[in-house]
Ligand code: XLS
């Protein structure tokens with residue numbers, strides 16, 4: 001039995017900060033109340049099907065290191081059913097409230113488009129039956145529009161309209177399944193929506209195609225009554241040299257241009273933020289500032305490597321700032337913390353993926369608790385409000401509201417002599433460290 005893969009491993013329970021057992025939670029205490037909500041309802045952890053169940057440990061220089069019984073030795077649909085069994089066993093062991101998947105993670109490619117869709121629907125039937133008794137819910141679904149060679153020059157942005165149409169077929173089926181399983185969001189990561197060389201690329205044409213594709217998806221979402229947002233996942237590069245959904249700011253401009261604000265938001269990933277030359281909290285803060293925040297792919301990149309290493313998030317100060325942003329805005333709405341993270345290819349033991357999730361869940365719980373305390377004390381919010389307090393005066397408010405002309409402001413400035421004030425960066429860095 002494939003589910004024997006985790007034989008001998010007990011469901012992970014909260015055991016308190018003194019526990020040294022890596023298969024217990026030390027900080028993630030799901031029923032503990034934090035800022036008026038259960039911890040589980042704040043963090044909304046999701047297990048990513050692709051990293052946990054389909055990636056065999058390959059890298060560009062070597063083959064499989066994770067020899068999983070559900071990855072070979074039978075026909076693809078039998079393996080897909082075994083994979084579903086082992087996945088739901090892992091959700092149960094981790095007491096995970098959510099999971100997320102691409103169509104191709106859960107069901108194999110068929111011989112035709114309708115064959116692929118039939119495979120997906122057959123596995124969705126299995127999921128639906130399992131979800132009747134399982135706790136786990138679907139955070140989001142998505143379509144893999146980047147692995148197959150037909151998508152090598154893009155899906156929505158492919159120069160060939162037949163590929164565009166094929167992508168429409170897959171994305172419709174994936175949204176249908178996401179809707180049927182009660183998914184709370186639908187994600188679009190445009191891995192091949194970019195270019196390798198401008199010598200063969202018409203950027204304006206490709207952007208219009210992408211705008212059209214997303215508009216059709218939004219129309220369809222409304223037609224079937226899918227209530228959740230469509231989430232674009234920004235990433236600057238990899239696999240393409242330049243990806244159109246470069247970062248949050250780029251996506252915002254794109255959504256505005258194609259009139260998609262309101263229906264489409266962002267799924268922000270730590271490693272992608274870093275690849276774009278930003279910090280994680282920069283991307284999150286900007287998404288809130290522009291009102292397109294949706295969800296999080298929680299992972300971490302390596303400072304010394306320039307690609308998407310997708311390691312488990314373990315950096316408590318960084319996660320504290322993330323949770324501080326989210327908590328400050330009232331917590332997740334449809335989003336959650338999706339573990340778009342994979343173990344290293346040397347972590348070959350069955351317990352390793354569980355230990356990885358537990359350690360990262362604990363890091364997130366610590367970040368949440370620290371953020372709650374910081375917000376209670378207004379440790380960062382207080383100094384921030386003070387710094388902008390000048391803008392609360394009636395005259396400054398009138399300027400900001402557009403009620404003054406440049407001549408009026410210039411005239412009034414003649415009697416001013418503004419004095420510089422400290423930005424207090426090191427003081428604030430010290431404050432953060434007091435809480436983590
Ligand atoms: C790849 C992306 C991908 C998306 C889902 O870099 O992170 O895994 O999250 O397609």
Ligand code: NI
Pocket residue numbers: 189233269297340
């Ligand atoms: Ni991701």
Ligand code: NI
Pocket residue numbers: 269271272308310340
């Ligand atoms: Ni990624």
